[in-house]
Amino acid sequence: MKDVKNSGLPLNKEERIKHFKYLISLLYPFLKQFNEEQMKEIELQAKIQGLRSSEMELLRAVSSDYERLYCNNCKTSIVDLHRVCPKCSYELCLTCCWEIRGKCLRGGDKMVQRYLDRGKAYLHGGEPLSLDKEKNKTSSRKHVKLPSEWQVKGNGDIPCPVEKLGGCGHKCLELKCMLPANWVSMLKIKAERLVKLHKLDNGLGTLTGHCSCLFDNEIGVVNDAIQEHGSKERLYSPLAKDLQQGDLEHFQWHWIKGEPVIVRNVHELTSGLSWEPMVLWRAFRDVSNKKGSSNVNVRAIDCLDLCEVELNIHKFFMGYLEGCVHSNSWPQILKLKDWPPSNHFEELLPRHCAEFVSSLPFLEYTNPFSGILNMAAKLPANILKPDLGPKTYIAYGFVEELGRGDSVTKLHFDMSDAVNVLVHSAEVIHTSDQLADIEILKMRHVRQDQMELYGNYRDSNLPLEEQVGMDFWPKHLKMIGITSKKEVNPCQCSDSTTKLLMKTLGFQNEENSKLDKESNGRIKEAHISDTSFSNMHFPNGWDEDSCLLMKGQVDADVMVKVVKSPKRKSRTRKKKVKSCQTSLLVQNKEELEVGESNRKIYKTHSDKAIDACLTNEASGGGALWDIFRRQDVPKLEEYLRKHHREFRHVYCSPVDQVVHPIHDQTFYLNMHHKRKLKEEFGVEPWTIIQKLGEAIFIPAGCPHQVRNLKSCTKVALDFVSPENIHECIRLTEEFRVLPHEHRSKEDKLEVKKMMLHALKYAVEELEKLTA
Template identity: 40%
Template sequence: MCHQCWKSDKSVVNCSSCNRKRYCIECLAKWLLHLEKLIFLYPEKTREDVEVSCPFCRGNCNCRLCLREKLAVMDEHEEADTNIKLQKLLYLLHEILPLLRHIQQEQHAELEVEASIHGVQLTEQDIMVSVIDDDDRVYWYHLMLFDTKEKLVVFVMLYMAIVFPTIMTMNVSFLDSNNCNTSIVNFHRSCPDCLYDLCITCCHELRKGSQPGGNEAKSSHQLSAKRVNSRAMGSDDQIPAVAARNDWRAEEDGRIPCPPNGKGGCGRGTLSLRRLFETNSVEQLIQSAEELTINFQLPDIEFSQGCSLCQTSCSAGNETKNFEVRQAAHREKSHDNFVYCPNVMQLEDNSIQHFQTHWMRGEPVIVRNVLEKSSGLSWEPLVMWRAFIGAKKILKEEAKRVKAIDCLDWCEVEVNILRFFKGYMEGRWYKNGWPEMLKLKDWPATNSFEECLPRHAAEFIAMLPFKDYTHPNSGILNLATKLPAVLKPDLGPKTYIAYGSLKELGRGDSVTKLHCDISDAVNVLTHTTNVNLPWQSKIIDELQKAYDAENLHTRRCGQRRKVPQIVGRKRKKRRHKDERKNPKMMCNQEHNDNIVGKTHNSDEESSLNGIDDLGSVRPDANMIRESITENLSSENELGGAVWDIFRREDVPKLIEYLQKHHKEFYHISNLPVIHPIHDQTLYLTERHKRQLKEEFNVEPWTFEQHVGEAVFIPAGCPHQVRNRQSCIKVALDFVSPENVQECIRLTEEFRLLPKSHRAKEDKLEVHVKFTLHIKRSAQKT
């Protein structure tokens, strides 16, 4: 009986390695087809070779039973030598020490204000410990059990507020500022009557005369008011309403009154300085870290020059090509136009130092051929689907239908999962031939990647390069691994499956819009399918001319004119992908006017015969089949996705450009722009990038990501991605010590965003619950 299909009526090939498994010729041919796509991995393999060692023996059998098993997967992350591990831990401590000193300075400044208010010299011991609610006590109880090294890590992470949305689903609650909703580290001010809490950053802003917490505070007052009312209803004595004052401000001596009822407080008392940790906890952590790192020195790196290790041979007149670097920009008088791009099979023990040289500079890194580190398990979409439906913790509905995003109007649609994957391989299009681009983000949705796709998760971890940074459990330089289980954030892996188009469409492209992550990330392209339908070219060209004319008219006149409609399938369920975060935000009506009849069934087949609204003859079914056959048989040497990653130092000019030209972007003409990057609503086309270069002399790193390439994106670098083919990408977040300061800067930006802003919910929070624990864990080791 065939191990793959369990049928016994076919001729089978016996494996001489295990003498147990048998595969029928048909199943074996399917498996060999997978090897043909990876011919560079197995150039000499034949069917006879497979007979010697079957797919099961090789560890990449994709039958349902094997896909459900958590088989041992090769992981080359060996335990480092004690001395090497010590040096890495000292490096980590050295990098987070500046943040701890910054925390110390903030607390000393607030203590001096408190001393000035009372007219006496005060120490930290004079500050009362805050009263903690039962929910908050869960977290602080666990924190008090940590040793000194663990507290160091937590203190860093607290200040960085590296708290993902999933952390809020655990039975762990944090003490947050009622004004800006960010996590409180240690020192804060609290009202003795209504227990309104204010972080010391908001205190500092209030004393300067500015709105504490920016726009975020305005959106947090309603929640604070509800909290006050709920407490009042739970007691016999209701807190009397106090007339709201429009001028909540600090007193001349630095005292801060409790805000009025309309702003979430009671308006009666004065906020008192309180602390959460034991006396002088920060000073003790700094002292212990300084003692450990007193003799540690970082290698000298000249940031004003290029990397000496790359030895770029792409100078003028030299035709020799250095494959360890890839040109990604053409900036004048710049030393960072080339991106470090090593082959994973050529990485040596000292390659981590080369990686760090670029990582310290805030540069992206590309690692090639990471799939060669895996056992060869297939990342074909249908193989992943079969593994998914075999998982025990998924709902039946999830195995049949998924919620995808239509990139044309950025609305959510419900589609049969098999039809989605069919479109991934063969393409989908509207009735007039315009390509339909769908994308799945964070699939599977309700369960972790490890639970639903255990084999693929293990393969992904095994293939990751630079595991000191990327390993989610044992990465010695991954600050997130130092957190205890009670504080573990959801770092991934996460899967992103989306269609693609070789040509930039201008609207409806399969893109990840411009955004900026608060953590570091590694993104691996595991699978692509080139859906190239020649019959669509003329249709796309004609429609693009009409859209270009519309865009030109919009830039000149400030309003859109009617253009040929994109006639689409009827959709059963449609809602804006941000509607769940902000009920007031619906699909842009202007976009829906150009998309006809998307209100019923997302799976209805579109008509492929007749004449479209531009007068172009639609292709018949035979033309479509020929195009698909030609596509499947052609070799695919194209990159799967195009990345644009901006340098941190170019962010101010990038924001200035986006603010100046934001009305020219298709999706946001009628929507307010709160922050042009953090809104995640803009995508810079080739025209926009040329304009940005001409007006502001800003150019991103632009490069193609090929199958098997891992892209490392530093925290704080705005980036966007466009799929040139149907792509399956798997991404993992991590927190490197080099980018802690950048995380803090971004946290402050997110802190000033409205509470309903998607960046507040989709990103990590960075404010000190992390630093303490990292340091403690490092010292403990």
């Protein structure tokens, strides 16, 4: 483990000098701004006291190294200068001070957010329990901060707020510091001298003017979306074994632009330690037993209602490997909650922690102990550090979109940069009977969506298929990610081929009008849709031409539902139908559902060719990632605010209110919503199918979501790169104005504190190396 901990620091002196210069050049502008903000408050305080700023002597606040100091109003962490009441110790950050003086104080709202349990039946389209509508309200209430209650004095002094606002209302707030006197200003002077001495710019000058992968198709890249200026953007995705020393600069070229990076087969460079679930459990149990703990129960989240359950760890892992279902055949998708605890990962699974860290590419950034460009690794030993991992994410999965209860991490921002590695996956086989039951439940979900969104209803005495009838499907198949019917352009294929295609898909015309009579059923829907794959990252060895349901930019997305009599034998047949424009794999699966209406589901579908790729054994896809560009965030937020009622959250309740579209973590955009987002706002994400051993780097400020296609064990690590400090600071400002009790409210990262200590370390080391 000792070697692993030191692997993020280059041994070569010239390399270290280069990295320290790069670090200083990127961080110095933020130090300069931080110092200016502090000097502004010092000058104001000097004016209040009738002194020159150079004559000011500030008192140091009393605090422990192992505690964080937060603003009482906005909950942002306090790094250095702040104001505090000498009587009740009410503390206020500088930003809140400026806002009070400007009469625009934010960050002190209170939020009351409830999702009421409407009963088990409601989860799958049943009637909700009778609830008091008033109790179901979700609101964000503001503190009452009237000018008469919290007024700034004429000289700019700020009194302690009244009791109902958290203060005592008796004294004026005093300006105090956390760091030694002149600590920040002296660091600025030293850094400025090095910037001038070494002619450092903003860091971009150390990188080449272009990316080599734009000219070399063999370098390990994937074509991506075409941008507004018309050039093709690419995702950098090298093989781990091919990475060499010069590739760090290549990584930086993409990273500073805010692009994700994928490194493939990182597990091939490790010792091969098993990440099998039971191996993890035994390793955890052995360490726990030595510490006197014998707890075999874990907490998990049921993805259907998002409620916490407690179960035996062995039972959880059996479901991980073999699957688990509810009594109505709906898959029970569980996500393990904080196991093993991330703040004890190294202690409880030391060998696995060392294996994971050693597998990470670009250790200059990702090594949590010694990464020379990882700002989080520069915090002194006596300072409380944020929990940045490694952390495991262990959850079940399901290859198709269920619509409800999917194994997802909903759309969110990470508080910093992150790298996520898929270390284990297991495919669960589901029976044909279960799949048929799932389709029926999906129809009930669609009916419920129809009634709640539009108030439409049908005769409940009719069979379910008639309630969700032909006039309903074209409009509302879209709600669950399926496009409506589109006419197929005629081609020059032979009549026999055309007839075969039409009959296989269930189209009716004069020549095949007997289809309904022969099957004694009803054709529910058939459709073919166009889909662009410009933003798809396919698994290694696959491209657009490899997927059977694609030709060029066209995806034949086929779904056929037929209700038939129980007299015909159940069978499965496959027919490959070729035309001059498309190549379709039509796979008809008929399953008997015994019941009052003797229903049978007859279905074939693919969604954007993902199923076609994932169901092939060679693909090995474990998780589906959607990562959005920073510049698209305003449009993404606008879309979610506009359509928030179409999403469901806790207890499958509709999302009634949005505080912040992304920080709330209440939305997952399925295929339908991603298509709709592109149609309405021209926004689409980078879509990545993560395979075993792939490390995905996600830049700070890029909202993303994940859906497990299989049972997956992923290990993630947060790190703080100098290229993205501006995004971390921006996110901190967004967290600051969220209501109290919001899940994302707390400033856990303390990025400004990291910036100061990382810059101090770099300045001192560069001075030593160049002395």
